[in-house]
Amino acid sequence: MMARPELHAAAELPGAMLLPHTATLPPVPLEHTTIAIDVVGPLATTQVTQCFRNSHTAPLDALYVFPLPAEAAVTGFRLRVGQRVIEGSLRPQAEAQASFEAAAARGADAALLARQRPNLFSLEVANLQPGELVETELNFFSQVPFDDGWFTLTMPTVVLPRYQPAAAPTGPKEGQVPLLPKDAPGHTLSMQISLDVGRKLQLETQGFPCETIEQRGRTLVRLSDPAAVPDRDALLRYRPAGEGYAAATFAYRAAGQAGATLLMLTPRALPSNAEILPRELLFVFDRSGSMAGDSIVQARNALRACLRALNPDDTFNIFPFDNVVEQLAPAPLPFTQAALDQADQFIAQIHARGGTEIAGAIGQALSQPRDPQRLRMIVFLTDGAVGNEDRVLQQLAAQLNEARVFAFGLGSAVNRFLLDRLATIGRGCAEYILNDEPIEPAVERFQRRAGMPLLRDLSVDWGGALVREALPEPLPDLYAGQPLVLLARYAATRDQATTVTIKGRTAQGSYSEQLALELPLATPDRGGAWAALPQLWARARLEALEDEARLAASEHSKHRDQAAALALEYGLLSAHTSFVAIEEAPADADGRRSDQKIVVPVHLPAGTRREAFEPEPGPLGGQHFAAMRVARSAALPKGLKSLASRSGMSAMLLGSAAADEDEGTAAMFAPSMAQADERSAAPCEPPRSAAQRREAALRFLGRTQGANGTWADDERATVLALLAFIHSGHSPTKGTFRPQVRRAATWLEQRPENPWINLALRALTGQLSPTQLSAAATTELETLGLSLNEISARQQNSGDGNGGVLGPKANPQRPDAMTIGLTACLALLV
Template sequence: MRIGIRELLRQGMRAALLAVVAAPALAQTPGGGLVALNDVASGSLLLRTDEPGRYVRAPLVASSFDIDISGPVVRATVTQRFRNVSDKWVDGRYAFPLPDESAVDSLKMRIGGRFIEGVVKERDQARRDYEQARTEGRKAALVEQQRPNLFTNDVANIGPGDVVVVEIAWLQTLAPADGAFELRLPLVVAPRYNPKPVVHAVDFGPGGWAIRDRVPGREAIESPLADPREQPEGTIYNPVIISVDLQAGFPLGAVESRHHDVTVARDGDEAATVTLDGAVPADRDFVLRWTPDVGAAPHAALFRESAGGRDYYLALLTPPEPEAVTDAPARDVIFVQDVSGSMDGESIRQAREGLAQALRRLEAEDRFNIVFFNDRMWRYAPDMVPATPGNIAKALSAVAAMRADRGTEMLPALEEALADATPGETDRLRQVIFLTDGAVGNEAQMLQAITAGLGRSRLFTVGIGSAPNSYFMTRAAELGRGAVVYVDDPTEVAGQMAALFAKIENPVLTDLRAALPDGAGDLSPDPLPDLYAGDPVVFAFHTPEGEAGTVSLTAGRGGDAFEWRIDLAQAAPRAGIAKLWARKHIRKLEALASSQVGWEMGREKLDATILQAALDHRLVSRLTSLVAVDVTPSRPDGVESTATEVPLNLPAGWNAERFLDAPAPAPQLRKAALPQAELARLSTAAAPQPSGAPVPRGSLDWRARVLAGLLLLLMAIAGWRLHRRWPAGRTT
């Protein structure tokens, strides 16, 4: 009997303690404005709370995109509708992706008959204005850049029954690739794997620690997800409507949407209107592709806008494709393959086929290796492997056995692939091909690693799945002086991989240089990238207003030289060029942060330059935001608002069971970058335990756990007291 009482007491205390400790973590879900399932008379988005059987209604969201394309310039507007179907005042947050070079410059908000226009302010000031308006009960909206391709829109004080309409506008440029133009409109933010902060030793004395977060602003990019398993059949969550007005500027050939059913209405030879065939869920990117009519492909374009005493120019040039050569050097090709949990489902199947296609294209004189990674990293072989038929067959067997699970610790694999054992070797091309969806939050750290470790290598990225991180994929290829391709259609993997290898296997144009007229400046990008067959070069610059002259562009390939001359007088006027230059200029400045030039310039001066450019051209950036505030309070005094995040869709093809149930990543102890004296001390120190931040899912019934634990504890105490009163020697 004594053993039974002790065990009961121990179990009761343990259950109660665990329940109480777990309660705060489990209770971190939106609350307020609670309803029961019986209160719901129509389809509504319900967010679970810490009160069993009670839910809070979230704002319903719908988005429509109106896109005007004029040559290579895109002016796009997204209209988002927030509707509060509850009887409570709520604040909404919605995360939305945009193309990574988007120049966001306009925010307008309509509440009933009231119309409010946003202004660009320094980020901290814009946030203070928004929070003050929210606290005072005024309607407000705030657009912030969390990543160059990821923005958040906060809307404050949405009253019961209110419909708030928010319009956000941006500019971007398009360039032809392989003879076709393509607009890629991200519609879903793929959930990012955010590595836990790395533990570093610092000189604070014995036992001193500092945590440096590799994922800046991780809270802002960790949005909840709408579980597709819980959505009623036939409903569309986060519905999207898209309309495109295409003015190509040249005779059009085919116009097609890669992933959505559309209606294409032609308007003469050079224009078309494209619309979706009804609303669609925001669970995959919208990709529109159009090609010139036979013989009508443009090879150059020049546009100008005058503003603030300057002429801003945007130039686009597609060099003639060089003839294929038969004496191309042999290659060392290192494939980096993502096998993390976000790749599970259709993505890993596309990756298997894409990697197999790449291996089969290797020549006998080439060598290869494969670096696999999830939350750990391993190589296919210790050293480079000759691309013999037997070795290729063995590698194909390893590729066919690939499975996707666990976290996405991408950095160690990238560093391993870039590590060059023979940096002085010149008779072989060293190419790194990175196959991933890019679903990580530490993009800045990854890009810094590319800048620091590229050497003679060239980095090519292959975006896998329905919603790849296009900012990371594109920027990594730019810094890696390579190219990017998206493998997003299961039926066209072979063709898309073949297009990438057609670039890789053809000679490149290197040492690309632009000679600008006197007085011109701020070329972006600078330096200009290498060119691959079929790829154009797009660059922007400015001159004093009215300045004449020519731009000379030169490049080389082996012993051959190429030169092109562009007369500035031939530039066509086009609105938005100044803002597009500013966005490219800011992008260039941001890239300097990880370079020697940026180090010498100093981060404070660099940020001041970025801030001024963003304010001068009224653009959202890392340091500026758009804020719109109503002057009239609308929420009654004494009534509090409930904060709620609008969950995002899970990207199409992602495995809901695996991804939504994934555990939180554990902290990583990074040793390679530490001095040897610190390595010995850190190797014996235990890393902090993970705090636990699972993706919101399932029912969070923590109160029941607490009550059950307390009940067990009370039963144990009662049994213990009864046992003490039991007559001595009695055994039954």
């Protein structure tokens, strides 16, 4: 993510705060965060309670920077001091900041909640008294995304420090937060989610171990550990039964106010069987320091899997970037085995290093001469840990030129706002893969969608209803499995019943679908999350205004004024409004004023390498410090700036690049990051369960298939791999690995008959039972004089060879026939 940091004496670090790396680090004032989420249908109501305690002998201030979902509509804030509750009020940002600073100077209890970025917030608490327990509570509403039949609720819990390029305009460096020293205790997390979504077919959790309880028609999901470490995103996926959310409408209207409606429609249009257009895929691969560890390995394997999913007429190129951009070849390569071998060797040499200069990578990829015979697609593989999102989005919009954009977000704390916006501007999709999550389902969705959209040129006819300001505008293209989701305001003097007509174009021709919509004059029987529909519409409108301002700088002041007025009208925290909670200072306030300030350090995001953000500890004046070299002109976030002005210190700007950063500095950092990758790729014990071992073996086979459909150009190994996929329920027409099965089947059907070919053809036509499929693997192992236990012990459980059964000299990037055969046998027998 950034160039190698250096140690400096404090006097040499203008604009940086030094954090001691010893056991004497002052206790963190934030003790615990409690998150309670209530889901009703497609809407979620969330309460976040943060508990601060001052264990010092004097008053202090605390500043905490934390993430929330970018789509969160924050509507409430309060401060609790002992038995006293201080309700927060929403004010224009400058007014809230001034009121907070004045209250802090008086010695009053005060807290300020501000938005630093679309998915990054700061909370400052002033004058925490010795031994005092203070709780802050914020509330927000959100719409749970629905895609491919699944709802996915994401709750981020930690900030990944973001890189700010030296060339970026001087301004606030939000998102730069100190990390907790290694093994130092930090704050903890508890979370509970209550689901009321009707009957469910399936429910999955990722990120944290969870337990599930069915209770009076609701499903409760909570973290197994009530004192978990907040160091990753928490994900809950659930798939409702039936077609209830394939076409659904919801409405809410308070008396005397404009109403709001939410419409969800998953089109019934079928994917096209027409000839697939040839594509030119340009993979923009993030190799910056923040990717070190699990993320870079996951990215390499995701790229290998994407290459195996290409079509015969596709071309591709790879652009690894940190603060230097390279590329695989001068021009896109055809999908051949020679090109795959070249790409595999190139990918194996990609290690994390340097800074996240994503704008330069976009510029280089999109400046390549375009092939008019192919549909150009830009595919990002990144954690999005950059601080200049606006510059990146502006550059993409300026250079896109009809290309489509897809993104894979990799890691435990991805900047989802950036990747979602990249995909929106590029009329594509974003996929997110946690470090411990299989990549193949996301790659399969990418392959299914990375052609022409299912529906284009959409329009909506509201049937004469008084509906206005429907969002999003313009309407997006839709890919297979994606719903059209609309939020709109409505006004009428009576109840309205209308028919909404959605029209568009598919590969087969025109498309039209209708949906009944009720728009009541008032909804007194509805409350809770439904009452948030007007605020969710307003949050979507604020997002649209920000997008317009981002891409039309000349009208920035007009958009700002509109956004500020809208946020105040609907009571929403925004870039232009903040919540402030203040209690009048008592008579003895002089002794309550703080002269100690602590910026709450955050946990190292799971799966990342500490080396990416700080150097190894070393002696410096009897104490060890971690500090980043920063540009002298670096400014501070508003919250950090106000805190620093009263304390004489400033925030540690993790990830700021010095103005004289160059390729040599990045190269100096590369060896330690490469070693970190190698440590993460070291062999270890096989996965614990048989199912995990089998799936890992299949994933290894899936990303090592040759361009011609074989494995290692070996007939026997190819048949064994095919049998392994069929044994696990995959076929040429179904399953995550159907492209691999289809390609292998095509090759085998062209081969002359022999016992192995006949075995494969019988398996493809369903003539073999699972027992007969497994028998082929048993016979193969007996021939080799090996046992299942022996090959299980060889299976890799991390790194580039994850899932493969490797011999002592095997190359995981170019596995031989023996490696393929043994891996397939394991998948068939385990």
